Amino acid sequence: MEWFAADGYWFGRLVFQRGLAVIYLLAFVGAALQFRALIGANGMTPVPDFVRLVPFRRSPSVFHLHYSDRFFAAFAWTGAVIAAALAAGAADQVPLWAAMPLWLLLWAMYLSIVNVGQTWYGFGWESLLLEAGLLAVFLGNADVAPPLPILLLLRWLVFRVEFGAGLIKWRGDSCWRNLTCLYHHHETQPMPGPLSWFFHHLPRPLHRVEAAANHVTQLVVPVLLFTPQPVATWAALVIVVTQLWLVVSGNFAWLNWLTILLAASAVDVTRLGAGPPPEQASGPLWFQVLCLAATAGVVVLSRGPVRNMISPRQVMNRSFDSLHLVNSYGAFGSVTRLRHEVVIEGTADAVPNETARWQEYEFHGKPGDVRRWPRQFAPYHLRLDWLMWFLALSPGYGRPWFDGFLERLLRGDRDTLRLLRHNPFPDPPPVYVRARLYRYRFTTWRELRRTGACWHREYVRDLTRPVRLPPSRARSDTD
Template identity: 55%
Template sequence: MDWAHLDWLGTGDYDVAREVLQRGVAAIFLVAFLSAADQFPALLGEHGLLPVPRFLQYAYARRQPTIFRWHYSDRMLRLVAWAGVVVSAALVAGLPQLAPPWLTTVLFLVLWGAYLSIVNVGQTFYGFGWESLLCEAGFTVAWLGSAGTGTPLTTLFLIRWLVFRLEFGAGMIKLRGGREWRDLTALYYHHETQPMPGPLSRRAHLLPRWMHRGEVLGNHFAQLVCPFFLFAPQPIASIAAAVMIVTQLWLIVTGNFAWLNWITVVLLFSGIDDGVVHAVIPGWAWPVSVPADAGGVPLWYGVPVLAASALLVYLSWRPARNLLARRQLMNASFNRWHLVNAYGAFGTVTKRRDEIVIEGTDDPTGSSGWREYEFHGKPGDPARVPRWFAPYHLRLDWLMWFLALGAEGGGWFDLLLVRLLQADRPTLRLLRVDPFGGRAPRLVRARVFRYRFATRAEHRVTGLVWIREERGLLVPPVGTRDVEERA
């Protein structure tokens, strides 16, 4: 027996899976860090809508693991974000994977720590389940080794366990949630009322209702049945993973859920072995990588892998119990490090779509001249076809969707109106259309409209994608002083 290697720990049957997992998760990190560099200062920076320096005055914030607990500046945030982009790009290219495995592990842990630091001061703008998902995925994928070693089996198992919690947790949330998931009517509404529709969302919404019922059944099968088969022998595990990948691709095509579906597709490759890949795509291989050993993992690397695996198993008790709990938590972290979390989404489906439309005017009386600010992702102009943005995350657009559902603005919405009245350039860069071309309006207001997709007949006559009707006034015409008093 070769005590310098742990032959039982590694396998050479998942080289393709390892490449997809490492490069895919790194690609999502790259997008996430680009998003932070682009949006974080305007949303959460020194002069943002929810400034991090103010947040760090609270004892709760100072207890979070983040490098910003000692000091925050927009310059430091950008430095961290762009460093994350560079490291992520190197991993996407596969260059560190050609070195000894410790380098890949260290770089992924750097990405995890850097993004964890951002998430833990991101407040409501980073309060999404896929933030914790990316943190957990980054930490777990860090222990996959490199091209010169076998792929650690414990790490593959833990990635499958992550996918199981993600998918089965979402399925159980739906069964325990709104009746529409149990009577198979949820997709009558979902494509129309989802947070960020895409260019094909209207077409999906207009499908026959029997197809929508089939979508729900397919979703239940993919989320409640297939996850168990990820732990079955091959090729059963690969077939289960492929079924779940197909459902995720449908969600990618018909919506904009940031990187949630994209990273799920990547993580599902943990269930697909090389034999299946080569049977589907004969002779396919990565151009940069070198073949892994037959399966050995060096002892000096295997011991840390086993220690990290033991930690993740230890942290799994509460998330596992949560899956069976009657009051199941959704998108919850049980520790400050965002490891081994509880996931789930859309336990209930909104039946109606309300949107908040912000307008401004140069008329000091507010009697005329109102012009509409346009956001990138959320519906505004009824004639505009929604676009794809995922995996890029439009954080302000998502928060506007929650606000229209009745969520508390937490002060950020009033400050957003102040920034529009000031014609604040960083804030205006978050929008698609500034109707005043960089000038400050005299007044702004916020109206609520109910949106629905135009039928085929309505679209032929009017050319509109959406039909909307006004529901009321959320914020009456206000100037800078009025809104500052509200804030």
């Protein structure tokens, strides 16, 4: 089938697969470094407790068969090694029949982690990585030309990411329709980056241009991905440029980078003046049959995401099956106008009143010290920092884990403290801890020059009263 082979997209496939492997690598490394405090056997939401309550059919995972912290660590680091090998080009050095299982194994391993990750893995980019990762299985390797049906599925995926986000913005918040959301977004987004302060202080007319450009990029440009070349290539490049704008203006884990890779798969480099593509065959018949079967499966499973997109009650970042095969995406349907931050403090004093010496815990990514400039962490995902942002929106977001987090600070739990930037109580742990809610805003140019602080904050209220370990628990921890 000559139509099946799209050899002009060999470079797009190369960029997509190698970049996807790098994102897998970051995801597995992040899981290995953060899991003990979050979902470990003694974590805030332990995997053993989860698998006892949730059956395998609802959350397929190898950890239903066996779980220990040592096994999870070995599992995650093994995934990182496989991902590193694929990023280095291992799949192109083996036959097609061996390359496909490597990508499938990587997908199945990360699915096992996501499906027991609970609230810590409840982000849309987890499903996006899994959906893109499964499509990578059918893209082939250097032995065959990129299959056109799978390339179209990648465009369908980036279309749902962008168009779904555009629809939910248009429907969700009037500030998107009157082009004022960017007056607030750079300041109130979950985790600002090193340039977010400057983006926030752009002139308001330019913020309105940003918002209008967002609507064009998400509601018009994705449609052009399905037009003939070279229009599809230029549409993909527009998406890449706008995603890079988001990369430099904030920290959204690997969402933007994965969207860039998906868009890159639609780029035909021969339309950009590159030389002729290498000669590649369509692949063996069994490969073509598998690709067509995968395409038919995605078409059937797309009914749920399509119904969600056209629904006036559209929801964002929803998976329709336990394997995260074909999902709905979208973000920032509403934009918060005020930024609140939860600040955790501890004291070694026996009486936890206002005369006690309270010292703050510092996080890596979330704002804390008003003089500490935001840093760039994406595409690495700081899961605790992100959940702290949700906690500031509503205490209900912390119901499954926040009390356990405070308890671990009181016990001086090393795995938990490794997730923090600064522990003011290296030895011994505090007697009391408390959580306070502050209103944060970016400083003005004048305030920045005068104080050197990029943030200004005002106390709002106590989120939790000072708490300590029960005497019996404290004695058992020190025995």
